[in-house]
Amino acid sequence: MISDPEAPLGRPRGRSDPRPTIWYPAAGPPTRNNRGLSCVCCRAGRRDACIPFDLPQIPGGQVLQTGVLIMRRNIVHIGADELHYEIRNIVEVAREVALLSGQTIAWENIGDPVAKGEPIPAWIKDIVAQASQENSAYQYSPTRGLLETREFLAARTNALGGTEITPDDIIFFNGLGDAVNKVYSLLRREARIIGPSPAYPTHSSAEAAHAGSAHITYKLDPHNGWLPDLDELRNKVKYNENIAGILIINPDNPTGAVFPRDVISEMVAIARDYDLFILADEIYINMVFGPAREQHASLAEVIGETPAISLKGISKEIPWPGARCGWAEFYNQHGHPIFQKYCQSLLSAKMLEVCSTTLPQLVIPRIMAHPDYAEWQSERNAFYRRRSEQIKEIFARCDGVTVNIPDGAFYLSVVFDKAARPDASLEIKNSAIRQYIHDLLPHGSPADKRFVYQLLGAHGICVVPLSSFVTKLAGFRSTLLERDDDRFLWIYNTIADAINRFLS
Ligand SMILES: Cc1ncc(COP(=O)(O)O)c(C=O)c1O
Numbered sequence: 001m002i003s004d005p006e007a008p009l010g011r012p013r014g015r016s017d018p019r020p021t022i023w024y025p026a027a028g029p030p031t032r033n034n035r036g037l038s039c040v041c042c043r044a045g046r047r048d049a050c051i052p053f054d055l056p057q058i059p060g061g062q063v064l065q066t067g068v069l070i071m072r073r074n075i076v077h078i079g080a081d082e083l084h085y086e087i088r089n090i091v092e093v094a095r096e097v098a099l100l101s102g103q104t105i106a107w108e109n110i111g112d113p114v115a116k117g118e119p120i121p122a123w124i125k126d127i128v129a130q131a132s133q134e135n136s137a138y139q140y141s142p143t144r145g146l147l148e149t150r151e152f153l154a155a156r157t158n159a160l161g162g163t164e165i166t167p168d169d170i171i172f173f174n175g176l177g178d179a180v181n182k183v184y185s186l187l188r189r190e191a192r193i194i195g196p197s198p199a200y201p202t203h204s205s206a207e208a209a210h211a212g213s214a215h216i217t218y219k220l221d222p223h224n225g226w227l228p229d230l231d232e233l234r235n236k237v238k239y240n241e242n243i244a245g246i247l248i249i250n251p252d253n254p255t256g257a258v259f260p261r262d263v264i265s266e267m268v269a270i271a272r273d274y275d276l277f278i279l280a281d282e283i284y285i286n287m288v289f290g291p292a293r294e295q296h297a298s299l300a301e302v303i304g305e306t307p308a309i310s311l312k313g314i315s316k317e318i319p320w321p322g323a324r325c326g327w328a329e330f331y332n333q334h335g336h337p338i339f340q341k342y343c344q345s346l347l348s349a350k351m352l353e354v355c356s357t358t359l360p361q362l363v364i365p366r367i368m369a370h371p372d373y374a375e376w377q378s379e380r381n382a383f384y385r386r387r388s389e390q391i392k393e394i395f396a397r398c399d400g401v402t403v404n405i406p407d408g409a410f411y412l413s414v415v416f417d418k419a420a421r422p423d424a425s426l427e428i429k430n431s432a433i434r435q436y437i438h439d440l441l442p443h444g445s446p447a448d449k450r451f452v453y454q455l456l457g458a459h460g461i462c463v464v465p466l467s468s469f470v471t472k473l474a475g476f477r478s479t480l481l482e483r484d485d486d487r488f489l490w491i492y493n494t495i496a497d498a499i500n501r502f503l504s
Contacts, residue, residue, distance in 0.1 A: 077209065077212075078212035079208060079209030079210060079211065079212045079213075080209070086201070086464055086465065086468035090109055090452070090456070090462060090464060091109070091110075091462075093437075093440065093453065093456060094107070094109075094456055094460075094462040096436060097433055097436070097437075097456055097457055097460060098460070100430065100432045100433045100436060101430055101433055101460065103460040104460065105456075105460050105461075105462050106459075106460060106461045106462060106482070106487070106491050107462050108461060108462055108463045108478040108479050108481075108482070108491065109462045109463055109464045109477075109478075109479075110479075111253065111316065111409075111410065111411065111479060111481070112319075112321050112481075113316065113319045113321075113410070113481050114319055114320075114321060114322070116479070116481035116482060116483060117482075117483040117484070118319060118380075118481070118483060120318075120319075120320075121372070121376060123370060123372055124318065124367055124370075124376075127363050127366045127367055127370070128359070128363055131359060131362045131363045131366070132359065134362070136358070136362065137358055137359045137362050138358070139358060140354055140355050140358065141172070141355045141356065141358040141361055142355060143171075143347065143350050143351045143354065143355050144167075144168065144170060144171050144172065144347065144350075145170060145171065145172030145327065145355070145356060145361050146172075146358070146361045146362060147167055148365060149172075149361045149362070149364050149365055150167035150168075150170040150172075150327075151167045152364065152365040152368070152369070153167075153170055153312075153327065153329070153364070154166055154167050154169065154170060154329075156368075157298075157300050157310075157329060160298055160300045160301050161301065162298070162300040162301035162302065162303060163300050163303050163304070163331045163332060165300075165329055165330070165331065169329060169330040169331070169333065170327055170328065170329050170330075171327060171328050171330075171346060171347055171350055172325065172326070172327045172355070172356040172361055173325075173326050173327060173328065173350070173356050174324045174325070174326075174356045174357055175313065175315065175321075175323075175324035175325060175326050176281070176283050176311050176312070176313040176315065176326030177202050177326075178324070178326070178356075179311050179313075179326050179327070179328050180202050180203055180206055180281070180311065181202075181206050182346055182349055182350070183206075183279065183309065183311075183328070183346065184203075184206040184207050184209070184210040185206070185209075185210055186342065186345050186346055186349055187210055187244070187342070189210070189211060189212070190211070190242050191242065191244035191245070192207070192211055192216050192240070192242045192243050192244060192245075193207050193216075193243070193244065193245040193246070193247050193279055194216045194217065194218055194233070194236060194237065194240075194243050194245070194246055194247065195207060195215060195216070195217055195218075195246075195247035195249075196217065196218060196219075196220050196228060196247065196248070196249060196252065197217035197218065197219055197220065197469070197470050197471045198220065198254050198255060198413060198466060198469035198470065198471040198473065198477075199215060199217060199469050199470035199471070200249055200252075200253045200254060200281070200469070201468070201469065201470075203215075203247055203249070203281065204217075204469075204470045207247075215470055216236065216240065216243065217470055217471075218232055218233040218236060219232055220252070220255055220257065222255075222402045222404060222413070222415045222473065223402060225257060225404055226252065226255040226256075226257035226404050226413070227257065227259065227260075227263055228259070228263065228267070230263070230266050230267070230270070233246070233267070233270060234270050237270055237274050237276065238274070243274075243276065244276055244277065245271070245276050245277045245278065245279050246267055246270065246271050246276055246277075246278055246279070247279045247280075247281070248264065248267055248278060248279070248280045248281070248299070249280075249281040250264065250280060250281075250282060250284075250285070250296075250299075250408075251284040251285070251287060251288055251296075251406075251407065251408025251409040252408075252409065252411075253284070253409055253411050254411050254413050254464075254466070254469050254477040255404065255406075255411065255413045256388075256404070256405075256406025256407060256408060256409050256410070256411045256412055256413070256480075257292075257404065257406075257407060257408070258288050258290065258292035258293070258296045258407040258408040259296070260292060260295040260296060260297075261295055261296065261297035261301070261302060262295075264297055264299065264302050265297075265302045268299075268302055268303055268304065268306050268308075271306050271308075272304070272305075272306045277306070277307040277308055277309070277336075277339055278299065278303065278306060278307075278308035278309070279308070279309050279311070280299040280308060280309070280310045280311065281311045282298060282299060282310050282311060282312050283311065283312060283313045283315065283316055283317075283326065284316055284317075284408055284409040284410075285298055285312065286317055286377055287316060287317065287377075287380070287381060287384070287408055287409055287410065288381070288407060288408040289381035289382070289384050289385040289388070289407065289408065290385065290388060290405065290406065290407030290408065291407065292407035292408065293407070293408075296407075296408070298310075299331070300329075300331065303331050303332065305332055305335060306331075306332060307331065307332045307333060307335075307336040307339040308330075308331040308332065309328050309329070309330055309331070309343075310328070310329045310331065311326065311327075311328055311329075312326060312327055312328075312329065313325060313326030313327065314326070314360060314364065316409070316410075317377070318367060320360065323357065323359070323360035324356075324357055324360075325356065325357055325360035325361065325364075328346065330343045384406070384410050384480050387410075387480035387482075387488065388405045388406045388407075388412070388480060389405070390488065390489070390492070391403070391405060391406075391412060391480070391492060392405045394489075394492045394493060394496050395414070395492075395496055397496060397500075398496050398499045398500060399418070399500060399503065399504075400416060400417050400418030400499075400503040401414050401415060401416055401417060401418075401475070401499055401503070402414070402415040402417050403415075406480065410479050410480040410481055411477055411478070411479055411480070412477065412478050412479070412480060413466055413469075413475060413476070413477045414466075414475045414476055414477075414478070414499070415466065415473050415474070415475040416447065416448060416451075416473075416474040416475050416499075416503060418503050419447070419474075420447035420450070420451070420474070420502055420503055424447065424450070424451075424502050424503070425450065425454055425502070426451070426454035426455060426457075426458045426498055426501060426502055427458060428454060428457040428458045429458070430457075433457045434457065436457070437453050437454060437456070437457035440453055441453055446465065446467045446474060447474050448465040448466055448467050448474040448475055448476055449465045449467060449468075451465070451476065451498070451499075451502050452464065452465045452476050454502075455495065455498050458498070459494050459498065461491055461494060461495060463476040463477060463478040463495070464476060464477045464478075478495070
């Protein structure tokens with residue numbers, strides 16, 4: 001409760017100020033800005049004018065610091081500190097490096113095939129262009145999404161011969177990132193989803209933010225083809241009553257692993273044994289190109305009666321990331337009333353937004369049922385297969401790293417097996433960049449962050465430190481996306497040489 005509602009909040013008060021002490025509700029302490037400059041006078045640059053607030057203690061025991069910027073209530077969500085996305089954070093650093101060097105950056109940090117120069121076939125562009133001439137492309141769509149498109153997608157899933165869905169078991173979202181966010185934010189606070197580590201930050205951050213505490217993970221083992229440690233998963237599920245669901249990302253980002261059918265079946269069995277649901281991110285499900293292709297399966301094929309959500313989209317597959325279009329398929333909601341109510345809440349939340357983008361939904365069946373689509377997909381997969389074989393050859397000469405050649409998606413996670421010396425570094429010739437990167441790496445920065453930032457500073461190659469994917473493993477994630485053969489070889493040969501220097 002604030003005893004003087006007229007008092008301008010955030011202003012420091014003099015000792016003789018007659019106004020009564022302001023007390024805060026126990027809900028939480030006031031905030032201060034992240035530069036440590038907090039009260040009004042400090043922010044105005046008059047630090048000496050700062051006078052301690054007359055606030056001895058917040059009920060609940062926290063003593064206020066002087067000069068804390070006050071608001072009536074702490075408006076920061078309990079999970080705000082859990083939102084991390086180094087994949088895009090590093091872009092700012094790379095831009096600065098580009099500015100200082102005048103060099104073009106090799107963007108190996110982000111999974112956008114189109115930004116990396118993948119050409120979109122003329123027949124896909126024609127379909128989109130024609131659809132853009134139809135008035136219906138400009139209207140709202142139904143909240144769940146266009147019926148014909150949901151019918152088309154439900155039929156595709158049903159053709160797998162596993163679980164059966166109807167068009168009403170599908171909801172469209174504005175990109176799968178939107179779906180991921182809603183899935184976690186509508187879970188009851190104490191209901192936790194255990195996910196793979198290394199973790200894809202869109203999931204791990206959203207899950208941690210929803211719960212207000214660190215994401216719970218099961219390990220993917222780099223020394224076993226990045227497959228999950230199923231005993232660890234079963235044990236964690238067994239001993240943590242809060243775990244309500246298991247996240248599977250298959251094919252996986254950031255590792256490029258494809259889980260074989262028996263592994264997914266075992267994960268489903270764990271979910272079944274403990275009455276959990278499965279959340280499967282299958283955005284890369286049709287992008288499997290390595291030897292694991294022979295044994296891989298979609299969740300729909302193995303889910304049986306267990307409740308589940310499969311998340312799919314067009315960002316990577318068509319590829320059309322700028323369309324912001326993805327969807328959720330709900331499996332077995334009707335046999336499970338709590339799960340059904342939760343799925344219904346996702347629909348209600350979408351209703352508040354009216355619907356998702358219409359044009360991409362309109363063209364999905366036209367593109368996916370086009371006679372050239374299958375051929376287009378196999379050409380793309382052949383390209384990634386070739387890239388992963390090139391990677392295998394290049395990294396064969398690296399010492400002290402584990403490199404699993406991707407079987408699917410288009411990511412590669414390289415693990416440093418050998419600890420880097422504390423003073424390990426890569427030489428950056430440009431002094432301004434050297435200083436800039438040095439300032440970004442305070443003493444004690446993780447070895448892989450040092451490697452990644454120095455690689456960027458020295459060669460203009462932008463990858464992402466593995467330690468930013470909720471793992472204790474050191475290394476980095478990069479992509480197979482570079483289209484130009486010579487540039488691809490230059491990028492990975494340069495990285496391989498840099499690893500050998502850094503870990504020597
Ligand atoms: C595993 C995974 N899920 C979801 C997304 C988000 O996809 P969208 O572009 O549809 O938001 C990505 C994007 O990189 C991803 O890799």
